[in-house]
Amino acid sequence: MSRPRILCISFSNLRADSRVLRQLKVLERHGDVTTLSYGPAPDGVAEHLEIDHALPSLPQTPSGVMKLAVRAYRSVEFDAPAVRAALAAIGDRRFDLVVANEARALPLAHRVAHGAPVWGDMHEWAPEERTHVLSWRLLVAPFMTWVCREYLPRTHAVTTINDSIAELYRTSFGVSCDVVRNSTDRRDLAPSPMQPGRIRLVHSGGAVPGRSIETLIDATKRLDDRFTLDLYLVGARGADAYLRSLVERAADCDRVSVHDPVTPAELPRVLNAYDVGVFVLPPRTMNHRLMLPNKFFDMVQARLALVFSTAEETDALIARWGLGLVSPGYGVDELVATLEQLDAASVERFKRNAHAAADVLNSATDEQVEDDLIRSLLSSR
Known part of the structure; x- marks a missing residue:
């Protein structure tokens, strides 16, 4: 008997997309996976359909922008250059399950499903993905809201990263969401010994304006x-x-070093050589206020102490497990004051607590949610 055919759509570079890579690992247990994304094929998939990275996944053409401006969403939902290329690449293929990563992939997923179940992994809160950018707030946010209202009620399963955002989808669009956190596999690591007279801070992630990396420097x-x-x-x-x-900002300080990125699979091992994972994110959007990012789980698996700026979901986990300190604000002054509270004894204690938490704050629970969801969707097919 042939294995189910599964299409996974993500307008990202999958080799650098930790969440979707974990999702693919689970999907591959249940069927032959075709990926549709920017960038080269991830390991292990049966087929890969690559979209030219130069093609936007939103309708950023002159006609598309005009349609967004007049809110002609029905006529613009397949106008994005990447979506048109995706439709051509898929052609007449048929699948037993279609996975849409993020709201922008939902219309395409439903169009190519031909009656197969659709799983919409919304990741975060789609209507406010980039509302700190004026053009997004005026043109794209209303479109994302329309997509969610139009497609989520007919999507067979919906997931998101935490309970707070799941509740937003329930109250705003009337859909029930399962929670699949941005957790990573449990790593067989131990807290690294501290160096005398040193507290080694580390940060990993996208160099994206708004992430306040300059604040850390x-x-x-x-x-x-x-x-x-x-x-x-x-x-x-x-x-x-x-x-x-x-x-350039780091160049005049010999205590700050900028490195090339490492793969998601390697990251906890590399981070393990340090003492404190640090992250500051001003709450410009709902997703920022309700963040529970990959790096939180990467740092726990690396057995690091944590210093994060305040946010509802991360505050609760840091307090529950005794993982570190929370900066009450988002500026340099608040971060300096928080970090100055650290000493060798407290950092070692936080690292030990991370070691205990790593047995729980890992992907095993989230993979079980995905396994159950996929089995249910394929059996309904």
């Missing part, structure tokens, strides 16, 4: 010589100037 410069900061930064599309500015 400036805070380190103001801290005493115990503190070092290592940055593992992923260049983001269209943000080369920001990454260059960070490298």
Whole structure:
């Protein structure tokens, strides 16, 4: 008997997309997976349909922008250049399950499903993905809201990253969401020993404007010589100037180092050499206020102490497990004041607590949610 055929759509580069890579690992247990995305094929899939990275996944053409402006959403939902290319690439293929990663993939997923069940992994809160950008707020946010209202009620399963955002989808669009966190596999690591007279800070992630990485650099410069900061930064599309500015900002401080990124699979092992994972994210959108990012789980698996800026979901987990400190604000002053509270004894205690939490804050529970969901969808087919 042939295995089910599964299509996984994500307008991202899958080799750098930790959440979708974990999703693919589960999907491959249940069928032969075809991926549709930017960038080269991820390992292990049966087939890959690559979309040219130059093609936007939103209708950013002159006619598309005009349609967004007049809210002619029915006529624009398949106008994005990447969506048109995706339809051509899929052709007459048929699948037993279609997975749409993020709201922008939902119309395409339903169009190519031909009656097969659709799983919509919304990741975060789609209507406010980038509402700190004026053009997004005026043109794209209403379109994303329309997509959710139009397609989520007929999507067979919906997932998101935490309970707070699941509740937003329930109250706003009347859909029940399962929670699949941005957790990573449990790693067989132990807290690394501290170096005498050193507190080694580390941050990993996208070099994206708005992520306040400059705040981490400036805070380190103001801290005493115990503190070092290592940055593992992923260049983001269209943000080369920001990454260059960070490298230049760090150049005059020998306690700040900028490194090339490492793969998601390697990241916890690399981070394990440090002491404190640090992250500051001003709450410009609902997703920022309700964040529960990949890096939180990567840092726990790396057995690091944590210092994060305040956010509802991460605050609760840091407090519950005794993982570190929460900066009450988002500026350099607040971060410096928070980091100055650390000493060797407290960092070692937080690292031990992360070691205990790593047995629970990993992907096993989330993979079980996905396994059950996929089995149910395929059996209904």
